[in-house]
Amino acid sequence: xSKHVGDSPSRRHRPYQQMKSLDALFGDSQxxxxxxLLSAICLxxxxxxxxxxxSAMQELAESVKQHGILxxxxxxxxxxxxxxxxAGERRYRAAKECGLDEVPVVIRSLSDEEAMQLSLIxxxxxxxxxxxxxxxxxxxxxxxRLGSDVEAVTALLYRMKNAxxxxxxxxxxxxxxPESQLIEEVFTSLGLMTWESFVKNRLPLLxxxxxxxxxxxxxxIAYTKAKAIARLKDEDQRKELLETAIALDLSLSQIQTxxxxxxxxxxxxxxxxxxxxxxxxxxxxxxxxxxxxxxxLEALLAEIEALVSSE
Numbered sequence: 025x026s027k028h029v030g031d032s033p034s035r036r037h038r039p040y041q042q043m044k045s046l047d048a049l050f051g052d053s054q055x056x057x058x059x060x061l062l063s064a065i066c067l068x069x070x071x072x073x074x075x076x077x078x079s080a081m082q083e084l085a086e087s088v089k090q091h092g093i094l095x096x097x098x099x100x101x102x103x104x105x106x107x108x109x110x111a112g113e114r115r116y117r118a119a120k121e122c123g124l125d126e127v128p129v130v131i132r133s134l135s136d137e138e139a140m141q142l143s144l145i146x147x148x149x150x151x152x153x154x155x156x157x158x159x160x161x162x163x164x165x166x167x168x169r170l171g172s173d174v175e176a177v178t179a180l181l182y183r184m185k186n187a188x189x190x191x192x193x194x195x196x197x198x199x200x201x202p203e204s205q206l207i208e209e210v211f212t213s214l215g216l217m218t219w220e221s222f223v224k225n226r227l228p229l230l231x232x233x234x235x236x237x238x239x240x241x242x243x244x245i246a247y248t249k250a251k252a253i254a255r256l257k258d259e260d261q262r263k264e265l266l267e268t269a270i271a272l273d274l275s276l277s278q279i280q281t282x283x284x285x286x287x288x289x290x291x292x293x294x295x296x297x298x299x300x301x302x303x304x305x306x307x308x309x310x311x312x313x314x315x316x317x318x319x320x321l322e323a324l325l326a327e328i329e330a331l332v333s334s335e
Contacts, residue, residue, distance in 0.1 A: 034131060037150050041186050041238075056130070057096035057128040057129060057130050058128070058129065058130075058131070059126045059128055059129075060099075060127065060129050060131075061125060061126055061127075062104075062116075062119055062120060062125060062126060062127050063126055064106050064107055065097070065099060065106070065107045065108075065109055065116065065127070065129070066102070066106055066107065066108055066109065067109055067116075068108050068109060068110070068133075068140075068143070069111070076113075076114065076117065077242075077243055081114065081117060081118065081121075084114055084115075084118045085118045085122055085143055087118075088115070088118045088119060088121075088122050089122050090125070093115050093118075093119055093124070093127050093128055094122075095115065095126075095128075096112070096128040096130045097109060097111065097112035097113070097115055097116055097127055097128070097129045097130070098112055098129070098130050098132065098142065098146070099129045099130070099131055099132075100132055100133065100134045101131060101133065102130065105109060107129065107131065108139070110132070110134065110139045110142050110143050110146075111142055111143055111146035112146070113145075115127070128306045133334070137168055140164070140168060141165065141168050141169075143165055144161050144165040144168070145214075145230070146161060147161055148161050148214055148216065150166065154240065154242070155226065155229060155240060155247040156229055156230070156237060156240050156241045156247075156271040157241065158216070158226075159201055159226040159227065159229055159230060162210075162214070162216075162222065163177055163178065165210065165290055166207060167211055169204055169206055169210055170206060170207075179209070180203060180204070181207070181219065181222070181223050181227065182223065182227075184204050184219065184223070185220065185223045185224070186206070188220065196231055200286055207219055207242075223268065224253070226247075228251065229247055229250070229251070229314045232250060232251070232254045233254055233259075233262065235259075235262065235266060236253055236254045236262070236266060237250075239266060239270065242287075244270050245266070245269060249274070249276055249279055249332070250270060250282055252276060252279050252283060253265050253266050253269060253279060253283070255283060255287075256283065256286055256287075257289040258286070261286050264287065265279070265282055265283065268282070269298075306321070
């Protein structure tokens with residue numbers, strides 16, 4: 025197998041093995057590749073993948089110049105005599121950069137849902153897919169399989185996790201349902217991780233701050249490091265640590281050490297802001313006008329005054 029296709033002996037062969045198993049599902053026999061004009065192939069409106077590493081794409085383009093496209097692209101026919109790309113966008117982009125006129129393709133008759141599902145599976149089984157797009161892709165695939173939307177799937181996954189976390193003695197009332205069984209089947213077929221690991225380690229990535237999320241999406245930092253950096257709430261501190269971690273390729277332990285230093289340095293400021301915020305709330309509530317509340321507050325004020333006087 026040529027290097028330019030982006031394959032390795034393990035994970036990168038799997039999308040095409042899985043696509044063969046899906047042939048039976050879609051009623052196709054063994055597909056035969058044919059050459060079509062590159063200009064006749066269009067990108068779909070919805071694309072699972074949004075970021076392509078420039079250095080990896082350059083390496084792919086160089087290999088295509090030497091060997092051509094050895095693994096066909098997967099396309100489906102359109103009503104305007106053109107073709108819509110279903111799988112193989114990296115090869116498509118490399119072919120355009122190299123100025124190829126024709127590329128080998130396998131043409132299949134697919135519905136919108138089938139095309140998206142195949143595209144997602146093909147992308148999810150690529151090693152170079154970044155964790156954010158992998159997470160988004162899995163959610164989209166689950167949404168298609170369940171006939172639902174991403175928000176509903178996310179809520180279902182959290183409900184499954186909450187049920188699984190209950191003590192074993194209280195699980196007898198939690199009966200398996202078709203949706204949860206289908207989710208388990210999808211994760212088993214992908215072979216990337218368990219659904220429990222996905223909920224614990226991957227879903228939180230989508231809640232990261234934009235600066236960290238962008239760096240993670242572009243493959244500049246590992247997701248374990250990104251999650252650690254995101255703990256910094258101060259935007260300037262977080263940006264500084266993120267840039268340093270990328271520039272110096274800091275390890276996770278080094279990031280955690282710097283993170284502790286940032287947190288400790290900001291504690292006095294946070295405490296001061298908390299006191300000032302509490303005083304403002306007391307004034308706004310005019311607590312002294314409520315006899316019951318004033319009685320409790322007076323006792324607390326006496327303790328505070330005693331504390332300050334002893335300093």
